[in-house]
Amino acid sequence: xxxxxxxxxxxxxxxxxxxxxxxxxxxxxxxxxxxxxxxxxxxxxxxxxxxxxxxxxxxxxxxxxxxxxxxxxxxxxxxxxxxxxxxxxxxxxxxxxxxxxxxxxxxxxxxxxxxxxxxxxxxxxxxxxxxxxxxxxxxxxxxxxxxxxxxxxxxxxxxxxxxxxxxxxxxxxxxxxxxxxxxxxxxxxxxxxxxxxxxxxxxxxxxxxxxxxxxxxxxxxxxxxxxxxxxxxxxxxxxxxxxxxxxxxxxxxxxxxxxxxxxxxxxxxxxxxxxxxxxxxxxxxxxxxxxxxxxxxxxxxxxxxxxxxxxxxxxxxxxxxxxxxxxxxxxxxxxxxxxxxxxxxxxxxxxxxxxxxxxxxxxxxxxxxxxxxxxxxxxxxxxxxxxxxxxxxxxxxxxxxxxxxxxxxxxxxxxxxxxxxxxxxxxxxxxxxxxxxxxxxxxxxxxxxxxxxxxxxxxxxxxxxxxxxxx
Amino acid sequence: xxxxxxxxxxxxxxxxxxxxxxxxxxxxxxxxxxxxxxxxxxxxxxxxxxxxxxxxxxxxxxxxxxxxxxxxxxxxxxxxxxxxxxxxxxxxxx
Numbered sequence: 267x268x269x270x271x272x273x274x275x276x277x278x279x280x281x282x283x284x285x286x287x288x289x290x291x292x293x294x295x296x297x298x299x300x301x302x303x304x305x306x307x308x309x310x311x312x313x314x315x316x317x318x319x320x321x322x323x324x325x326x327x328x329x330x331x332x333x334x335x336x337x338x339x340x341x342x343x344x345x346x347x348x349x350x351x352x353x354x355x356x357x358x359x360x361x362x363x364x365x366x367x368x369x370x371x372x373x374x375x376x377x378x379x380x381x382x383x384x385x386x387x388x389x390x391x392x393x394x395x396x397x398x399x400x401x402x403x404x405x406x407x408x409x410x411x412x413x414x415x416x417x418x419x420x421x422x423x424x425x426x427x428x429x430x431x432x433x434x435x436x437x438x439x440x441x442x443x444x445x446x447x448x449x450x451x452x453x454x455x456x457x458x459x460x461x462x463x464x465x466x467x468x469x470x471x472x473x474x475x476x477x478x479x480x481x482x483x484x485x486x487x488x489x490x491x492x493x494x495x496x497x498x499x500x501x502x503x504x505x506x507x508x509x510x511x512x513x514x515x516x517x518x519x520x521x522x523x524x525x526x527x528x529x530x531x532x533x534x535x536x537x538x539x540x541x542x543x544x545x546x547x548x549x550x551x552x553x554x555x556x557x558x559x560x561x562x563x564x565x566x567x568x569x570x571x572x573x574x575x576x577x578x579x580x581x582x583x584x585x586x587x588x589x590x591x592x593x594x595x596x597x598x599x600x601x602x603x604x605x606x607x608x609x610x611x612x613x614x615x616x617x618x619x620x621x622x623x624x625x626x627x628x629x630x631x632x633x634x635x636x637x638x639x640x641x642x643x644x645x646x647x648x649x650x651x652x653x654x655x656x657x658x659x660x661x662x663x664x665x666x667x668x669x670x671x672x673x674x675x676x677x678x679x680x681x682x683x684x685x686x687x688x689x690x691x692x693x694x695x696x697x698x699x700x701x702x703x704x705x706x707x708x709x710x711x712x713x714x715x716x717x718x719x720x721x722x723x724x725x726x727x728x729x730x731x732x733x734x735x736x737x
Numbered sequence: 738x739x740x741x742x743x744x745x746x747x748x749x750x751x752x753x754x755x756x757x758x759x760x761x762x763x764x765x766x767x768x769x770x771x772x773x774x775x776x777x778x779x780x781x782x783x784x785x786x787x788x789x790x791x792x793x794x795x796x797x798x799x800x801x802x803x804x805x806x807x808x809x810x811x812x813x814x815x816x817x818x819x820x821x822x823x824x825x826x827x828x829x830x831x
Binding site for chain 2 (some may be wrong): 284288289291294297298300301304307311312315316318320321322325327328333336340344353356359360364366369370373374377378390393495498499502503505506510511514516519520523525527528530617623625631633638641643706
């Protein structure tokens with residue numbers, strides 16, 4: 267058996283491990299082992315690749331060491347609260363790597379000419395040109411798109427949607443330019459011309475990644491992050507076609523597909539189509555609906571809130587992005603514990619798109635040591651709502667807006683919500699009277715059973731904790 | 738390798754990927770994302786194969802090594818961070 271056959275066989279095993287790994291990541295009991303299984307697949311793929319002829323080991327070992335060190339340090343040091351931006355950053359690096367692999371292959375072609383390359387690789391010049399361009403394009407868009415998302419998530423850039431006149435027209439022009447350059451690049455065999463085209467293609471792809479994420483607001487980030495995740499897989503798969511490598515094709519494609527599923531889950535949780543999320547500039551313009559309501563929200567002091575909580579026998583916390591901003595997860599957990607000691611049942615209701623990435627609230631609360639049996643999903647918690655004494659909304663807004671259920675005029679009509687308004691009493695912890703991400707007035711805030719507790723969520727909950735401790 | 742065969746593999750993998758996970762509990766959304774993100778770092782294999790001095794020329798080598806570094810950050814960081822997260826979930830489960 268030749269070395270090449272051995273390598274390819276090992277790739278099949280690696281691909282199988284990836285399949286099992288992803289499958290196991292989908293359920294709670296097996297998730298951690300699943301991650302290890304897929305890691306084992308990766309290790310196998312890398313090790314057998316090193317058996318290939320003609321590799322330059324000095325550079326390889328150097329690159330592996332530098333990359334591993336950076337990855338390891340970043341992954342170990344990062345705070346759980348900074349997880350969304352780190353995932354976005356890693357994702358961007360994956361995309362960039364695919365771009366670079368395609369580019370390196372193109373450099374090889376520049377060195378030997380298409381004719382020799384076609385002979386040596388037994389490939390078709392048109393096809394190779396096409397997949398090189400595709401891998402570069404998808405990788406480049408993933409890279410700058412993820413970097414921009416990283417900026418938004420880490421607060422280095424404004425989290426809101428940036429929309430300007432002619433933006434759509436500009437993006438369409440950009441897309442046309444990308445396609446036009448791609449077509450000429452694929453058909454032409456003039457190396458000088460294609461080199462220039464390739465470089466322009468890189469510039470256009472990087473620009474398109476930024477322009478694409480720009481008009482998408484913070485609240486829609488869970489969709490964008492999952493989509494970019496999916497794209498990084500597709501980019502790897504395209505790079506696989508560039509170098510005729512089956513493990514890249516399979517693994518990249520698996521990631522592309524599973525990322526797509528997550529994207530669809532996120533879109534469903536907002537009852538919006540992917541196109542609407544990507545192109546509508548949602549949240550930039552203040553939406554209509556609900557404005558005819560002139561009732562004023564009732565404010566409540568922390569002390570009064572304490573008396574209500576002390577008497578409550580069941581409490582549900584509904585966290586949103588505001589809890590992440592206020593870094594309130596630890597005090598929330600403390601409050602929940604004190605309430606339980608007081609004989610009250612305390613649970614958490616998690617909306618799938620609460621926060622800025624899929625599963626954001628779960629990560630935060632797990633960091634604060636909240637048992638995951640207490641993290642209830644929307645479908646579980648909604649039927650319980652009418653029996654809940656106090657629902658405490660912490661920095662969440664649109665995901666508890668009853669207009670989504672009963673106001674067909676509302677832009678978020680049809681979005682599944684956590685039915686906080688059905689609880690006997692609702693406390694809304696909010697910094698000020700501002701609107702949520704969608705820019706909508708929240709009907710929940712003016713309902714009879716709702717009381718607003720204004721101020722920093724962390725400070726408010728800390729005072730509640732102190733009151734409870736003192737009692 | 739035969740092009741059609743590669744495309745065949747691609748299509749099968751796409752359908753397999755779509756069937757693989759159906760309903761994911763929201764608790765696992767982040768780990769699933771970062772775990773699959775680590776897998777997309779499989780480009781590391783492509784980067785390794787690009788690091789061949791006599792074929793690539795200087796620019797090609799630089800590109801290959803850069804690709805290797807970024808892909809390795811993606812792979813190592815992705816797996817470690819996912820494991821950290823899942824460990825955190827696991828601890829609470831007991």
